[in-house]
Amino acid sequence: MNQSTELSLEQQFSSRVFADYVRQMSREQAIEFLIDLHEHMMLKENMYKSLIEHNWGIDSDLMSA
Template sequence: MDPSSGLTPEQEFNLRNFADQAHWMSREQAQEFLIVQYRLTLVQKTTMYLGLLKQEWKLELNPTNI
């Protein structure tokens, strides 16, 4: 593992594989992919925050209630 990257060898391999695939994407494919990834990141953040609040405050939270 390269200590400067903070990634495991497996993560480094996956990153390199993704970089190779991204190189061959059209501009439109890359833009669509970025939009989808950003949406997934937002969903993951919401899920993570709700999980932390539920755990720490012992609450029953539903994303539709926020």
């Protein structure tokens, strides 16, 4: 498999710690956490898009068309 699609040892450890943390949550806590995590992922995506548009000199109006 391509190295860019594999997790590093540190990422594997982080994933395990995260999984253990979530498993200790109540169902309600996990739902709220998941909703918050999804929002943060979308914000991160917007930040990456903005950085790429800025660095590549792309007009953001063209990207939304």
